[in-house]
Amino acid sequence: MRYTLLLQYPEMTADDLGPEALEEGMRAFAEYAAALDAAGVLQSAEVLHPSSATTTVRVRDGELVVQDGPFADTKEQLGGTFVIEVDDLDAALAWATKAPSVAWGAVEVRPVATRYVDGAWHGAQPVR
Secondary structure: OEEEEEEEEEOOOHHHHOHHHHHHHHHHHHHHHHHHHHOOOEEEEEEOOOHHHOEEEEEEOOEEEEEEOOOOOOOEEEEEEEEEEOOOHHHHHHHHOOOHHHHOOEEEEEEOOEEEEOOEEEEOOOOO
8 A cells, every 4th residue: 555654844054954963864754755766565655845935725705825935834844755555554653653753843644645647547436
């Protein structure tokens, strides 16, 4: 089953972190991605630009609303994702607990309902 691990944590710049912490974080995430890949479960990984680069689009009362910034006003922001293919939720949770950012943020584990590949949707219908 496919799961997306959504990494949420407080945003900090490279200057906020300092060179040692930045290097350690990059090393930790590289090792985590390599471990997922070596286990044959990694489908993709994405590191996102800071939430300040976000644009949120909504339609409210028939009007398009375009907002600069993230959709939520929180201290933690979505910083990246890992998409993995594992046997079940327990396996996905086991990998989530190994994400470096779990120590300072949250890792949301969400099953993938459908995915678009080669011009068609595949998988079950989304859970409502």
